[in-house]
Amino acid sequence: MPLSQEYQFELSLFEKEIELQKPSDFLQFASNYFNKRLELQRQFIKNQEQLAKSKGIILFPTNNNRNDSVSAGNAISNPNSHSNSNVDIPSQLSRNATPVDSHAQNVKFKSPFADNDPHTVPHHDDTGSSNFGKDHSNENSSSDLFKGSFNLGGSLNQQDVEDPHAMNRKRNNHSPLGPFDGHQNTESKANKKTAATSIAAATADSNGATPLPFHFNAERRTSVSGETINPDNFDDWTPENFSEKSDSQLKRLEQSIGKNFLFNKLDSDNRRLVVNCLEEKAVQKGDVIIQQGDEGDYFYIVEQGVVEFYVNKQRVSTSGAGSSFGELALMYNSPRAATVIAQTDCILWVLDRLTFRKILLGSSFKKRLMYDDLLRSIPVLKSLTTYDRAKLADALDTQIYEPNQVIIKEGDSGENFYLVEYGKCSVTKKDKGEVASLTKGSYFGEVALINDLPRQATVTATERTKVAFLGKSGFQRLLGPVVDVLKLNDPTREEREAQRH
Numbered sequence: 407m408p409l410s411q412e413y414q415f416e417l418s419l420f421e422k423e424i425e426l427q428k429p430s431d432f433l434q435f436a437s438n439y440f441n442k443r444l445e446l447q448r449q450f451i452k453n454q455e456q457l458a459k460s461k462g463i464i465l466f467p468t469n470n471n472r473n474d475s476v477s478a479g480n481a482i483s484n485p486n487s488h489s490n491s492n493v494d495i496p497s498q499l500s501r502n503a504t505p506v507d508s509h510a511q512n513v514k515f516k517s518p519f520a521d522n523d524p525h526t527v528p529h530h531d532d533t534g535s536s537n538f539g540k541d542h543s544n545e546n547s548s549s550d551l552f553k554g555s556f557n558l559g560g561s562l563n564q565q566d567v568e569d570p571h572a573m574n575r576k577r578n579n580h581s582p583l584g585p586f587d588g589h590q591n592t593e594s595k596a597n598k599k600t601a602a603t604s605i606a607a608a609t610a611d612s613n614g615a616t617p618l619p620f621h622f623n624a625e626r627r628t629s630v631s632g633e634t635i636n637p638d639n640f641d642d643w644t645p646e647n648f649s650e651k652s653d654s655q656l657k658r659l660e661q662s663i664g665k666n667f668l669f670n671k672l673d674s675d676n677r678r679l680v681v682n683c684l685e686e687k688a689v690q691k692g693d694v695i696i697q698q699g700d701e702g703d704y705f706y707i708v709e710q711g712v713v714e715f716y717v718n719k720q721r722v723s724t725s726g727a728g729s730s731f732g733e734l735a736l737m738y739n740s741p742r743a744a745t746v747i748a749q750t751d752c753i754l755w756v757l758d759r760l761t762f763r764k765i766l767l768g769s770s771f772k773k774r775l776m777y778d779d780l781l782r783s784i785p786v787l788k789s790l791t792t793y794d795r796a797k798l799a800d801a802l803d804t805q806i807y808e809p810n811q812v813i814i815k816e817g818d819s820g821e822n823f824y825l826v827e828y829g830k831c832s833v834t835k836k837d838k839g840e841v842a843s844l845t846k847g848s849y850f851g852e853v854a855l856i857n858d859l860p861r862q863a864t865v866t867a868t869e870r871t872k873v874a875f876l877g878k879s880g881f882q883r884l885l886g887p888v889v890d891v892l893k894l895n896d897p898t899r900e901e902r903e904a905q906r907h
């Protein structure tokens with residue numbers, strides 16, 4: 407299996423250091439070097455922890471408060487305990503690392519060989535071995551919290567779409583989450599509350615800081631990259647609606663899910679887990695499946711039928727069998743960005759929020775996580791909605807250039823648009839020499855695409871540079887809302903206008 411880019415980057419740094427230092431005692435040197443890197447990494451995490459704490463969020467509950475909450479009798483069963491091993495540190499570190507100030511933060515660093523590393527929450531399985539980094543899908547757990555059809559009991563018409571109160575009135579009578587008989591519904595919600603309370607309790611801090619809310623959202627819109635630090639406490643996560651599917655259901659699911667790109671990225675264990683956590687819901691033509699502005703609870707896959715999307719009461723699109731929706735609110739802990747209505751009778755499959763975040767977010771939405779901070783930091787993209795940014799991230803690819811490598815050559819035809827993730831590039835013109843220098847958050851390569859011209863300058867990496875790039879068709883399809891701003895900022899505009907006159 408090829409090493410990930412981040413590992414390769416880490417190893418290349420190490421190689422450079424070896425070339426520079428030419429150590430005589432290689433193992434000692436390697437040990438010191440990686441200890442130092444680890445120290446920087448821990449410093450970074452610690453800084454994140456301070457930041458989160460100032461917002462009342464506990465990222466790393468200690469074993470003590472974990473045990474406290476269990477002994478307080480609040481805990482739900484915990485067969486699937488996970489450590490924080492999914493923290494995307496190498497990439498964060500490479501972009502954010504600063505030299506360690508030994509006086510800063512008062513952080514005590516332990517040797518990586520110590521058995522009770524302060525930031526690694528050890529978990530022991532039945533054999534007593536550490537579970538760090540392993541997968542613990544509990545395929546036997548079967549907490550069937552809610553069942554029944556997705557009978558919304560009242561279709562909404564176009565008038566209702568335009569009258570949010572009408573929607574709310576109907577919704578209050580027939581919650582999309584409460585389709586079943588009243589007793590089951592109450593019990594299901596109560597159970598969910600218990601789980602949520604217990605999740606919060608498990609994160610309670612002995613210093614009295616506020617425990618993590620079930621729906622974490624310190625600021626209304628939260629960066630998903632920040633969230634890879636783990637705002638949900640998955641230590642107490644159990645698959646909410648796990649139930650083994652029948653052969654015929656599996657066959658149908660394979661057909662509908664097979665078409666959905668999200669599931670292609672899952673390994674067979676996670677795929678099976680997700681499949682068994684899905685719940686079938688039938689909706690009727692006109693039913694409101696999601697209401698814009700509501701809190702996110704479920705992710706949806708369409709097996710049959712067509713759904714339509716409304717943003718601020720305007721119909722923006724429709725989608726059919728094999729498509730999915732409802733991911734944005736779950737990813738960003740933000741309100742629902744659109745209203746979704748069944749245009750025809752539909753068969754849907756729904757996945758609960760935590761299972762979505764636990765299993766799908768890190769694999770199927772990895773690119774969105776990866777590019778979220780970058781895309782938010784680029785002023786010219788400010789007018790994009792969360793949805794636009796998510797679609798843009800899906801279409802981006804990454805490339806690393808070494809110093810002196812040419813990324814774009816003046817006179818060539820333009821194929822891609824670029825965003826600088828890190829590094830430095832020089833923009834030169836044959837007749838003028840260097841005309842610009844580009845760093846993190848800059849973009850380039852737009853002039854040829856907007857004006858249908860050859861490349862107007864050469865762009866060369868002057869440092870190791872990582873770029874995210876988008877092909878021509880993606881540029882036209884996804885950057886429509888910002889083309890006017892790109893045109894206004896076009897560095898060749900005045901010159902070309904002057905030539906015309």
Ligand SMILES: Nc1ncnc2c1ncn2[C@@H]1O[C@@H]2COP(=O)(O)O[C@H]2[C@H]1O
Nearest residue numbers: 715722731732733734735742743744793
């Ligand atoms: N133009 C759009 N803007 C926002 N959401 C959209 C749009 N088109 C489809 N959707 C989907 O509608 C869903 C509404 O709930 P979410 O915000 O969770 O996720 C949203 C997207 O999956």
Ligand SMILES: Nc1ncnc2c1ncn2[C@@H]1O[C@@H]2COP(=O)(O)O[C@H]2[C@H]1O
Nearest residue numbers: 841842850851852853854861862863897
């Ligand atoms: N003064 C400049 N003249 C031309 N291109 C520039 C200048 N400054 C920055 N650039 C960027 O360099 C890129 C070269 O490829 P494009 O012409 O497609 O788009 C160009 C711009 O994004």
